[in-house]
Amino acid sequence: MPTMADIAKRAGVALSTVSHTLSGKRPVSAQVRQRVLQAIAELEYEPHAVARALATKRTRTIALLYPALSSSLPEPHFEFVSGVLEAASLRKYGLLLWTTPNDDQEVLNMIQQGFIDGLVLMEVRLDDPRVTMLKKRKYPFTMIGHCQENTGINFVDLDFDYALHACVEYLAGLGHRHVAFINHSPRLFEIGMGYALRSEEAFHHALAQWGLQGLTCPCESHTQAGYDAVNDLLTREPSLTAIVTSNAWVSGGVIRAIHDRGLKIPQDISIVGVLSPRVAEMTVPTLTTIDFPFNKMGYMGADMLIRQLEGETVSTQVLLKPPLTIRQSSGPARDAQLTL
Numbered sequence: 001m002p003t004m005a006d007i008a009k010r011a012g013v014a015l016s017t018v019s020h021t022l023s024g025k026r027p028v029s030a031q032v033r034q035r036v037l038q039a040i041a042e043l044e045y046e047p048h049a050v051a052r053a054l055a056t057k058r059t060r061t062i063a064l065l066y067p068a069l070s071s072s073l074p075e076p077h078f079e080f081v082s083g084v085l086e087a088a089s090l091r092k093y094g095l096l097l098w099t100t101p102n103d104d105q106e107v108l109n110m111i112q113q114g115f116i117d118g119l120v121l122m123e124v125r126l127d128d129p130r131v132t133m134l135k136k137r138k139y140p141f142t143m144i145g146h147c148q149e150n151t152g153i154n155f156v157d158l159d160f161d162y163a164l165h166a167c168v169e170y171l172a173g174l175g176h177r178h179v180a181f182i183n184h185s186p187r188l189f190e191i192g193m194g195y196a197l198r199s200e201e202a203f204h205h206a207l208a209q210w211g212l213q214g215l216t217c218p219c220e221s222h223t224q225a226g227y228d229a230v231n232d233l234l235t236r237e238p239s240l241t242a243i244v245t246s247n248a249w250v251s252g253g254v255i256r257a258i259h260d261r262g263l264k265i266p267q268d269i270s271i272v273g274v275l276s277p278r279v280a281e282m283t284v285p286t287l288t289t290i291d292f293p294f295n296k297m298g299y300m301g302a303d304m305l306i307r308q309l310e311g312e313t314v315s316t317q318v319l320l321k322p323p324l325t326i327r328q329s330s331g332p333a334r335d336a337q338l339t340l
Contacts, residue, residue, distance in 0.1 A: 059115060163290040174333055270288070
């Protein structure tokens, strides 16, 4: 494997001239630069990434900061990762996936070590200390999600207010009067997770707007929790005719619990979700959903960050409003069916 010394010998220049040509830290004449580049091509030399990073103060690596609440990354969120990876690869950047739970000191240590050029933040809280710390240090970052206060921050997020209102409005139009909402883990409410709190608030606003009765149920992100949540909801409110959920990991348990109680979907109970279309189309019946664009959001979050790092003009705050896709899990309410 050729070295920089080999390049210098082939080009007939000093070793420092080769270094300056690669790093751009000092001017090199066009003639000398051409000789160095020709030697590099002839010897098929590839600069070592670490050496290049030391010379340019850039690593061309970004990090996706996903503070996972458990030891395993939830399967639907791999779509976020694939979107970030797609954007990074397209712009010739490396990607570091950081899943350590929220710890401001660890985040600070990571950016001070100099292994990355910027961060994409996920699992964003309404009042997120990571954001305060990064803004104070003027460190490059973008967010998948957003805070209560977002001045000067680039982010992409799903418009949860729109999504929950769209679901409830659709069900109201089908004659449903008693609707339940299965949200995320109670732990997310305790730490002020933006999407969980926004969804809860939007659901209650939508119920009031359409004059419906409803109840909510926080739920851990696994199938059995979804099963237990449905049994609890139907015990509390037997007249329930529709369930909305934004918790992608519970849909299988929701469907099984309804079937085990001798009920049919959608004849007895309709299900509507704010979920990935991939998840929605894997179940039987397929689920009517606001098709959560995990992959697109990941791509946009990383693309915003890289544009910022490359010195491009970026001032973007995007709330996505994907359409409602009607599939097999929703239909008229029982009482409405009797009048048809």
